[in-house]
Amino acid sequence: MxxxxxxxxxxxxxxxxxxxxxxxxxxxxxxxxxxxxxxxxxxxxxxxxxxxxxxxxxxxxxxxxxxxxxxxxxxxxxxxxxxxxxxxxxxxxxxxxFIKGSRPKSRKMTDEVLQLCLPLSKYHLTDKNVDENGLKMSLSHGDFCPWNVLVSEGSIRLIDWELAADRTLGYDLFTYICQVAILFEPEKQLLLAIDDNMRFVKEYFYSFGITDYKPYLKAFAMQKWEYEVGKGNTRLSEKYKELANIL
Structure with a gap:
C-alpha cells in the first residue's frame, strides 16, 4: 500500500x-x-x-x-x-x-497484588499529602485492575499508567476489588465485595497505622462516582453512588 x-x-x-x-x-x-x-x-x-x-x-x-x-x-x-x-x-x-508476561491466574485479590499497592504510598505528584478531610494521599495507578497487571519473570508489573494521580490511600486496592466484582459479579453489591476482601483491606490500612478504613472507602466511592458520571457511564456511576450512600 x-x-x-x-x-x-x-x-x-x-x-x-x-x-x-x-x-x-x-x-x-x-x-x-x-x-x-x-x-x-x-x-x-x-x-x-x-x-x-x-x-x-x-x-x-x-x-x-x-x-x-x-x-x-x-x-x-x-x-x-x-x-x-x-x-x-x-x-x-x-x-x-515491552513487558512479556501473563495475566494473573486468579482474578481475586492476593497477597502479591496487595504488596504491589503498598510501594506507591512513597510517591506524590504534588505537595498535597492530605485531602480537604484530612485523609492521607499518595500516588495511585488509577486503573489498578487484573488487565493492567502482568506476571513477568516471577514478579508482578503494572502497565498503562495514564490515569495515575495523587488520590486518597486505598484507591487502587478498592479499584481492584470493585472492578473485578462489577465485571464478574455484576449483581453483587460493592460493599459485599469489600467485605469478602476485608483481610486485605485491614492489612493495607494497618500498614499505615489507620484503623478506620471507612472514610477512605467513602472517598474512593465518591471519586469513582464522579469519574464515571464524567464518562457518561450510568451503570457504573450508580454502583459507586450506592456504595457512597451506604457509607
Whole structure:
C-alpha cells in the first residue's frame, strides 16, 4: 500500500521513531481518548517495544501524564522503562519497554497484588499529602485492575499508567476489588465485595497505622462516582453512588 493511502498518520509516527523499526498498529476505540497503540521491534536497539501515539487533546493529556509517571518512577521496577518521548503541538509519542508476561491466574485479590499497592504510598505528584478531610494521599495507578497487571519473570508489573494521580490511600486496592466484582459479579453489591476482601483491606490500612478504613472507602466511592458520571457511564456511576450512600 502506498504510504499516502494509509488512514492514519504513519508519517508522523515514522518521524518520531526513525526508519529502523518494524511496527504493528492498533487504532484504538473511537472517542476523545482514542490513541494508536503500537507493538514494534527496534532493530537499532535490538529489542521489542510498546508505544502510544496520541493526537486528540484528551488522549495527548493522558499520554503526557504517563510519560511523567514513567520518568518519576524510573528505576523502581513499578513501571515499564521509558525509551523515548516526543511531545509536539500536534501529537504525543511514548515508546516504552515491552513487558512479556501473563495475566494473573486468579482474578481475586492476593497477597502479591496487595504488596504491589503498598510501594506507591512513597510517591506524590504534588505537595498535597492530605485531602480537604484530612485523609492521607499518595500516588495511585488509577486503573489498578487484573488487565493492567502482568506476571513477568516471577514478579508482578503494572502497565498503562495514564490515569495515575495523587488520590486518597486505598484507591487502587478498592479499584481492584470493585472492578473485578462489577465485571464478574455484576449483581453483587460493592460493599459485599469489600467485605469478602476485608483481610486485605485491614492489612493495607494497618500498614499505615489507620484503623478506620471507612472514610477512605467513602472517598474512593465518591471519586469513582464522579469519574464515571464524567464518562457518561450510568451503570457504573450508580454502583459507586450506592456504595457512597451506604457509607
Amino acid at each position: 502506498n504510504e499516502k493511502d494509509l488512514e492514519f498518520p504513519y508519517s508522523k509516527i515514522k518521524a518520531s521513531d526513525g526508519n529502523d523499526t518494524l511496527m504493528s498498529f492498533n487504532m484504538g476505540s473511537p472517542g476523545v481518548e482514542q490513541k494508536i497503540s503500537i507493538l514494534g521491534y527496534d532493530k537499532t536497539l535490538d529489542i521489542p517495544f510498546f508505544a502510544k501515539f496520541s493526537e486528540k487533546p484528551r488522549a495527548k493529556k493522558l499520554t503526557k501524564n504517563e510519560i511523567r509517571i514513567y520518568r518519576m518512577l524510573d528505576g523502581t521496577g513499578l513501571t515499564p522503562k521509558l525509551l523515548q518521548a516526543v511531545d509536539t503541538d500536534d501529537y504525543v509519542y511514548l515508546k516504552a519497554e
